[in-house]
Amino acid sequence: MAVSTRILALTLITAAAVGAGSWATVRYLNRPARGPAAAPSGAGQPEAVRRIKANLYYVAADGLRLTVSERDVIYAEGTSEQARRIVEALLEPAPEGLVSALPPGTALRGVFVGGRGDAYVDFSGSLRTNHPGGSSSEILTVYAIVSALTVNLPAITSVQILIEGHEVDTLAGHVDLRRPLPNAPQWAEKGST
Amino acid sequence: MSIIAAALCAAPLDAQSPRAIAPYSVVSAEGRRTVAAAMVGDQEMLRLDELAPLLQLTVREDRAAKALTVSRGTTVVVLSLDQGLASMGGKILSLSAPPARDGSRWLVPPDAVSRALAPIAGVRTDVRKASRLIVLGDLRLPRITVQQDPGGPPTRIAIEMAPRTAYTIVQEPKRLLVRFDADGLDLGPITAGGGLVESVSAADPLTLAIALDKDFGTFRAATVPIDAASSRLVIELTAAGAPAPSGLARAPAQPAATPSAPPAAPAPAAMPDAPAALPPAQPPGVRTIVIDPGHGGDEQGTRGAGGVLEKDVVLDVARRLRSALDTRLGVRVLLTRDDDRVVPHDERASIANNNKADLFISLHANSSPSKSAKGAEVFYLSLDGLGSEARRMVEGPEARPVPVLGGGTRDIDLILWDMAQARHLNESAAFAVLVEEELRRRVEMSPNPIQQAPFRVLVAANMPAVLVEMGFLSNPEQEGQLTSDDFKNRVVQSLVDAIVRYRGRIEAQAASRLP
Numbered sequence: 131m132a133v134s135t136r137i138l139a140l141t142l143i144t145a146a147a148v149g150a151g152s153w154a155t156v157r158y159l160n161r162p163a164r165g166p167a168a169a170p171s172g173a174g175q176p177e178a179v180r181r182i183k184a185n186l187y188y189v190a191a192d193g194l195r196l197t198v199s200e201r202d203v204i205y206a207e208g209t210s211e212q213a214r215r216i217v218e219a220l221l222e223p224a225p226e227g228l229v230s231a232l233p234p235g236t237a238l239r240g241v242f243v244g245g246r247g248d249a250y251v252d253f254s255g256s257l258r259t260n261h262p263g264g265s266s267s268e269i270l271t272v273y274a275i276v277s278a279l280t281v282n283l284p285a286i287t288s289v290q291i292l293i294e295g296h297e298v299d300t301l302a303g304h305v306d307l308r309r310p311l312p313n314a315p316q317w318a319e320k321g322s323t
Numbered sequence: 324m325s326i327i328a329a330a331l332c333a334a335p336l337d338a339q340s341p342r343a344i345a346p347y348s349v350v351s352a353e354g355r356r357t358v359a360a361a362m363v364g365d366q367e368m369l370r371l372d373e374l375a376p377l378l379q380l381t382v383r384e385d386r387a388a389k390a391l392t393v394s395r396g397t398t399v400v401v402l403s404l405d406q407g408l409a410s411m412g413g414k415i416l417s418l419s420a421p422p423a424r425d426g427s428r429w430l431v432p433p434d435a436v437s438r439a440l441a442p443i444a445g446v447r448t449d450v451r452k453a454s455r456l457i458v459l460g461d462l463r464l465p466r467i468t469v470q471q472d473p474g475g476p477p478t479r480i481a482i483e484m485a486p487r488t489a490y491t492i493v494q495e496p497k498r499l500l501v502r503f504d505a506d507g508l509d510l511g512p513i514t515a516g517g518g519l520v521e522s523v524s525a526a527d528p529l530t531l532a533i534a535l536d537k538d539f540g541t542f543r544a545a546t547v548p549i550d551a552a553s554s555r556l557v558i559e560l561t562a563a564g565a566p567a568p569s570g571l572a573r574a575p576a577q578p579a580a581t582p583s584a585p586p587a588a589p590a591p592a593a594m595p596d597a598p599a600a601l602p603p604a605q606p607p608g609v610r611t612i613v614i615d616p617g618h619g620g621d622e623q624g625t626r627g628a629g630g631v632l633e634k635d636v637v638l639d640v641a642r643r644l645r646s647a648l649d650t651r652l653g654v655r656v657l658l659t660r661d662d663d664r665v666v667p668h669d670e671r672a673s674i675a676n677n678n679k680a681d682l683f684i685s686l687h688a689n690s691s692p693s694k695s696a697k698g699a700e701v702f703y704l705s706l707d708g709l710g711s712e713a714r715r716m717v718e719g720p721e722a723r724p725v726p727v728l729g730g731g732t733r734d735i736d737l738i739l740w741d742m743a744q745a746r747h748l749n750e751s752a753a754f755a756v757l758v759e760e761e762l763r764r765r766v767e768m769s770p771n772p773i774q775q776a777p778f779r780v781l782v783a784a785n786m787p788a789v790l791v792e793m794g795f796l797s798n799p800e801q802e803g804q805l806t807s808d809d810f811k812n813r814v815v816q817s818l819v820d821a822i823v824r825y826r827g828r829i830e831a832q833a834a835s836r837l838p
Contacts, residue, residue: 193693193797194771229692263625263633264690265702265792269776299668299779302625303618304687304790306779314707316774 231274233260247287368430478518485553620665625690627802672783698769705775
């Protein structure tokens with residue numbers, strides 16, 4: 131039993147080491163990029179409440195396109211961190227009169243930006259399980275995320291949506307999510323971009 | 324802590340008596356051997372004392388530590404006898420079961436071979452539980468399964484190869500020999516016999532023999548990709564005096580050999596047969612149409628407020644469309660699903676590609692966050708996200724030389740599976756316009772009636788392809804329409820008329836190119 135316990139202890143130590151390594155990797159991937167991603171709007175405010183103006187995308191009145199709404203988003207150093215703040219803002223309740231393109235209950239697990247301008251946005255499984263389906267709804271969900279990041283952060287040129295850390299075929303059976311998607315302005319109302 | 328306690332208290336498998344089962348085959352450069360196997364409870368296990376010499380391993384039991392120490396040279400892996408865990412080089416590996424005792428011998432689960440034993444031996448290992456086979460080293464041992472189509476004539480035999488494998492077909496007086504370019508065969512089920520085939524069996528370790536009926540006349544063969552890793556060789560046989568089957572490569576004058584090589588990438592286009600076996604050129608036309616009812620099974624698609632499910636609506640319309648096309652156009656119509664089941668996206672495209680469909684129509688019902696959204700929409704693929712490679716495919720596939728029998732090379736078109744639709748975009752757009760025009764005559768259209776989107780199901784279709792959203796189930800009025808016979812029949816009529824117009828269009832284009 132003594133050696134069995136040693137094996138168990140070794141298991142726990144290894145698990146802890148792997149966990150620490152993963153945390154370090156995530157920290158590395160989420161590290162701020164050099165230079166500000168967007169200009170802060172309130173330069174004189176305390177850093178904790180500094181905000182930028184960002185264009186966020188919601189369902190347009192016709193239910194077929196996205197419409198843009200300028201919102202205050204917490205300022206963050208670095209592209210990855212700013213991208214996370216933008217997606218978090220997108221997950222907040224939509225402004226009055228607008229409807230979110232993301233299903234309720236969706237949680238953001240992480241954002242990281244690769245070297246070639248590809249952003250990877252990892253959501254909880256509820257983005258999929260709570261999605262109402264239908265190609266229009268799916269297109270609006272996907273491009274609300276893609277547009278918010280590519281329009282506001284020039285360093286991001288395309289976005290891949292992950293679910294629970296994994297690449298997925300689609301959210302609801304239509305849009306191919308196996309690769310990072312560039313922005314597609316046709317899904318926003320004319321004049322919205 | 325309770326989980327840990329439960330793990331520590333888990334009963335070892337040797338508490339249950341092992342029951343001998345069919346052995347595993349181990350294939351290596353030295354040849355083929357067997358390793359005894361047994362069931363311990365529900366767990367399949369292998370004899371460690373028979374595996375160890377094949378991998379040149381030394382096994383030592385440490386009773387005090389309740390562990391097995393397996394080593395080769397200075398490399399050691401320790402298998403816990405209490406839990407499905409192994410420790411190697413400071414890493415913990417999870418195994419499906421701990422070792423079990425069978426008298427004086429030890430048994431280990433099959434995954435211990437690939438996860439723990441082979442790594443310390445430094446040998447690449449492929450454990451195929453379905454085949455009861457372990458491949459040691461870099462050997463080519465394709466999994467081969469044979470299935471004869473119960474229909475016919477013509478008699479059709481499908482030989483699936485995973486991974487893709489080059490082969491040669493040799494015709495002898497009473498049999499066809501399919502010889503694979505491999506180190507051995509992992510021969511799976513063979514379901515064949517009847518029609519012009521008496522039997523299919525292994526003639527030697529690398530060759531399948533198709534014993535022919537006395538009425539056999541000729542054969543044609545073609546290879547089509549199933550997915551990125553496997554392909555299907557289809558051999559059609561016809562009786563003497565019967566018209567030769569169309570669509571597959573013709574057999575050469577007998578006796579002769581028809582070689583083929585696997586493509587470097589999934590290639591829905593013609594396979595590299597010998598020059599004499601090129602398929603006959605067919606005039607452009609619409610002979611086969613694949614209708615794809617979206618979703619199915621657990622993937623319900625969207626759902627109307629009244630409970631109408633997209634997967635049910637689209638299947639009903641697909642069946643109606645098939646019936647209408649069968650009756651009025653006399654074309655071959657295939658459905659990607661004819662019941663309520665999940666069909667992966669690549670399988671939907673495979674059905675169209677493998678049957679050389681001339682059109683692919685995916686049927687869907689839509690949903691929007693706004694209840695007011697309504698109207699039909701027709702989509703064709705956009706190349707967003709597919710990158711520059713897809714855009715190059717629009718210009719035409721890349722021709723690459725492949726060797727042919729007798730020396731020399733022949734250029735074949737290589738088409739990446741995920742780029743297949745790229746070179747059909749213009750025709751897909753033309754067909755989408757016709758579908759939209761016909762739908763507009765009969766049903767309400769969305770303000771965005773024709774659109775491009777990066778739809779997963781369209782990407783790999785190697786023919787003109789559209790996705791039709793018939794209406795919005797999120798709109799209460801349209802939910803009612805989508806369940807009515809009248810509305811469904813209007814959609815079907817629109818699609819039939821669009822197909823008739825498209826067929827006329829490409830026939831007119833072909834006629835205009837004649838000298």
